[in-house]
Amino acid sequence: MKRVGCAACHAIPGIDWPQGRTGPSLKGFGASPMIGGRFPNRPEVLTVWLIDPPSLSPETGMPPSPITEAEARDVAAYLYTLDER
Amino acid sequence: MSAERSSPEGIAGWPPPALDPAGPFAGPLNALAWVLFAMGGAVLLVVLIALGVALFGPRRWRGRLGGERLVWIGGLAFPVVVLSALLVYGLGLTSHLTQEPAPGEMRVRVTGEMWWWRVAYVDAAGREVLQDANEVHIPAGRPVVFELDSADVIHSFWVPRLGGKVDMIPGRRNLMRLQADAPGVYGGQCAEYCGGPHALMGLVVVAHTPADFEAWRARQSAPAVMATLAGPGAEVFARAGCGACHTVAGTRFNGLAGPDLSHVGSRRTLGAGILPNNHGTLAGWISDSQSIKPGNRMPAYPVLTGQELRDVSAWLESLK
Numbered sequence: 092m093k094r095v096g097c098a099a100c101h102a103i104p105g106i107d108w109p110q111g112r113t114g115p116s117l118k119g120f121g122a123s124p125m126i127g128g129r130f131p132n133r134p135e136v137l138t139v140w141l142i143d144p145p146s147l148s149p150e151t152g153m154p155p156s157p158i159t160e161a162e163a164r165d166v167a168a169y170l171y172t173l174d175e176r
Numbered sequence: 177m178s179a180e181r182s183s184p185e186g187i188a189g190w191p192p193p194a195l196d197p198a199g200p201f202a203g204p205l206n207a208l209a210w211v212l213f214a215m216g217g218a219v220l221l222v223v224l225i226a227l228g229v230a231l232f233g234p235r236r237w238r239g240r241l242g243g244e245r246l247v248w249i250g251g252l253a254f255p256v257v258v259l260s261a262l263l264v265y266g267l268g269l270t271s272h273l274t275q276e277p278a279p280g281e282m283r284v285r286v287t288g289e290m291w292w293w294r295v296a297y298v299d300a301a302g303r304e305v306l307q308d309a310n311e312v313h314i315p316a317g318r319p320v321v322f323e324l325d326s327a328d329v330i331h332s333f334w335v336p337r338l339g340g341k342v343d344m345i346p347g348r349r350n351l352m353r354l355q356a357d358a359p360g361v362y363g364g365q366c367a368e369y370c371g372g373p374h375a376l377m378g379l380v381v382v383a384h385t386p387a388d389f390e391a392w393r394a395r396q397s398a399p400a401v402m403a404t405l406a407g408p409g410a411e412v413f414a415r416a417g418c419g420a421c422h423t424v425a426g427t428r429f430n431g432l433a434g435p436d437l438s439h440v441g442s443r444r445t446l447g448a449g450i451l452p453n454n455h456g457t458l459a460g461w462i463s464d465s466q467s468i469k470p471g472n473r474m475p476a477y478p479v480l481t482g483q484e485l486r487d488v489s490a491w492l493e494s495l496k
Contacts, residue, residue: 096452099460099468109451113463145486152463152482154455154489 092166095156104173114153121174127151137170138163191378192363198337199355201319204269205340215262226250273340274351277321284312285323288331288344290370291377291472292435292448297393298323306396307423309435310448312381313396315389319355332368335381341367356383363449372471378449395496399426400439402494409491412484416477424495434474441495447472458489 097103102110103117110116115127126132126140129148139146141163144153158166197206230241240246277283283298295312296304314320324333326344334341338354356362366377384392403426404410410427413419419429425438446453446461447469461468463485464476480488 094452095454096446096457096460099446099451099457100463109468111460111464112467113460150482152459152480152485154459154486156456157454 092169095158097156097166100153104175117170117173119173119175121171127153134164134167134171137167141166192336192365194336196337198360198362199339199357201273201339201353201355202337208266208269211265212262215258219258270340273353274342275353276351282314282318282320283323284314284320285325286312286333286344288324288326288328288333288366288370290328291366291373291469293333293377293379294327294435306393307425307436307438308396309443310379310445311443312379313389313392314354314356314381314383315386316356316359316383317386319353322352322354324350324352329370330368331366331370331377333364334367335362335364335379337362338381343368354381356381359383359385359388361444365449373469376448376450376469376472378445380444380449382444395442396439400424400441400495402441402491402496403427403438407491408484408487409489409494412480412488413491416480416488418488421474437492437495439495441493453493455486455489455493458492459485462489462492 092098092103092106098106098109098111100111100114101117102112120132124132126137127144127148130136130140136147138160141156142158142160143155144151145155156163195206195209197203226241229237233241279300283302285296285298285304287294287296293310293312295308295310297306297308299305312322322333322342324342324344325348326346328346330346331344332341333344333352335354338356339352342350342352344350360383362381362383364379364381366374368374370377403424405414405427413424413429419427419431421431421434422437423430423432425436429437440458441453443453445451446457447465450469451457451461461474462477463480464478465472465474466476477485
């Protein structure tokens with residue numbers, strides 16, 4: 092996540108700086124039922140979303156990320172640890 | 177700063193290590209720093225021992241410490257000799273760093289701006305032939321003269337692994353030489369508080385092999401392949417008025433207030449050395465750079481739709 096710079100748009104627990112405001116804060120994301128308010132928050136959907144969001148939602152402002160599928164699974168695993176309310 | 181930051185040292189060499197010299201101009205400064213540290217430590221030790229003796233020593237020793245002779249020797253003669261010797265040693269080490277450029281030496285002009293670095297490559301006649309920002313490319317293994325200036329307040333140019341700090345003072349051109357012995361990426365940082373996001377004013381020096389450097393220069397001298405106005409990204413760029421502050425060579429966008437974006441997609445970092453540079457961080461920066469680097473002079477663009485934001489950042493990323 093640091094190599095790609097997710098925090099440029101998202102406040103992410105565990106990363107002090109930056110805490111971008113363009114996308115939603117990911118605090119509590121693991122306990123959230125939806126991705127981007129539109130898609131069910133399941134690992135296989137999240138992995139696709141992390142790699143290429145516009146393929147799911149053409150209007151999203153979140154661009155594709157230069158990460159592999161394995162890396163996307165790692166990021167998803169981290170996000171699912173963020174389940175504090 | 178905390179270790180938990182987005183800036184990956186692998187990309188930018190930032191934040192830079194301070195005592196790890198990588199060139200002939202940084203080596204002596206590193207030696208000087210350690211010599212000063214050792215001398216200071218030795219003097220502190222002597223003073224502490226004297227203090228201990230003065231407080232707790234036998235009466236005869238205390239009597240000796242109280243004499244006027246000690247003041248003349250330890251208080252006057254010793255500092256004069258030690259500090260003069262250090263001054264001569266230090267000046268000898270550093271004097272050759274700031275000489276005027278000799279014919280044939282490569283010159284780079286770096287201008288400190290709030291809060292980024294304007295970079296221009298200068299030919300032998302002193303003309304600026306190539307513009308860039310926040311990233312300086314040099315050939316490894318030979319000295320490069322940096323002409324340092326400021327557009328607003330005092331900044332300080334510091335690439336710790338390659339050389340010392342030199343202030344950038346408005347209206348004055350300071351000179352400094354840097355050399356990287358090996359190809360690599362060397363981080364730098366503004367070292368003089370210049371307001372607001374001063375701590376987020378980093379830069380990157382990239383040292384190439386001579387052949388790679390010439391290839392880089394050839395690429396940068398021509399407009400980027402994607403520098404055309406056809407396509408949705410360039411349209412958004414035009415409509416949002418980005419060209420009022422930013423130049424993209426090969427297009428009509430020719431603003432000078434902000435960093436030159438002619439080859440922004442080829443840079444290693446975004447926001448002056450602080451973020452990885454990719455489609456996503458470009459989008460985040462354009463959308464709301466104020467949340468990333470508070471106080472910087474680029475406004476947020478909450479007017480763009482998601483699609484527009486992705487289009488314009490994709491176009492910028494393609495300007496290699």
